Amino acid sequence: MSDKQVAQPDHTAVRVALWRAMHLQVDSPPYVFEDNIGLELIAPKEDWRQRPDMDPVGTSGFRASIVARARFVEDIVLERLAQGITQYVILGAGLDTFAQRRPELSSKLKIFEVDAPSTQAWKKQRLMELGFGVPDSLHFAPVDFEKGASWWEQLTSVGFDTNKPAVLAATGVTQYLTHDAIVSMLRRTAQLAPGSTLAMTFLLPLEQTDSEIRSEVEEAKQGARASGTPFISFFTPSEMTALARELRFRDVCHVSAADLNERYFSDRTDNLRLPSGEEFLLAMT
Secondary structure, eight states: OOOOHOOOOOOOHHHHHHHHHHHHOOOOOSSSSSOOHHHHHOOTTTGGGEEEEEHHHHHHHHHHHHHHHHHHHHHHHHHHHHTTOOOEEETTTTTTHHHHOHHHTTTTTTEEEEOOHHHHHHHHHHHTTTOOOOOTTTEEEEOOOGGTTOOHHHHHTTTTTTSSSSSEEEEEEGGSSSSSHHHHHHHHHHTSSOEEEEEEEEEEGGGSSOGGHHHHHHHHHHHHHHHTTOOOOOOOHHHHHHHHHHOOOOEEEEEOHHHHHHHTTTTTTSSOOOTTEEEEEEEEO
16 A cells, blocks of 8 residues: 555644644734644645634633744744754654745754654645645654654654754653653753753643643543553653753753743733643753
8 A cells, every 4th residue: 555545644733733723713913823834734624623622712722832832942943043053853743834834944944853654744745735845954754653763863864963953842742652762762862962952841740730621631631542642641840850950951941831821922812821731841952
């Protein structure tokens, strides 16, 4: 059977892309993050907004979290680019569209998207069909995590320069990995060239999430389990920062949902905000 027949995007990547697009359709300006290209890639049925996970009110917190984390990572990329860093690695890239949305910036970077082969094959096919193509700055590193493939080896095989610093982002990834896999990922990331930056999300234990969304989080956990991608790992901020320091990262800090609310949502009139639940680890090598 050909790749064209079997290649499909990951369902989580699709949901994230739809939430990013939905932000522009149901929330008030100013927009935290603008991305309609993911919606173009998916080309969903006309009734896509009727999906239960697209309820504009019931899932507003998740939508806010998705657009805030995307904006936060890209703000970091722009800051580091201004400082001369020209490599950007996206672990679990899904349907990320930085290279398509920001060509004036992506042309100054080497962008490496690391994800499952099926998602990447489908995405490349759609980019070609829509006329975006694959720019020279964009490098795909397909990795079958379920078979224990090495993302580091695949990354270096497609042109990543281990002697140069990079920004490495991993959002919405750690909850699907075992503790040992997270430690292995962090240990390898800590070996990036000095001056590199890690921006990685992690989920708080359920009892530390906002009480107003605990039922939705529990439903999300059940849905992830039913689809074969269960949530496995949760960390308190102190546990995550301690782990990073143990692995010799420097300038380690926890960026909370409250921090992101203050940064991106403080002046809004539509009450869009992040609940506590998904937080950031920010660290340097």
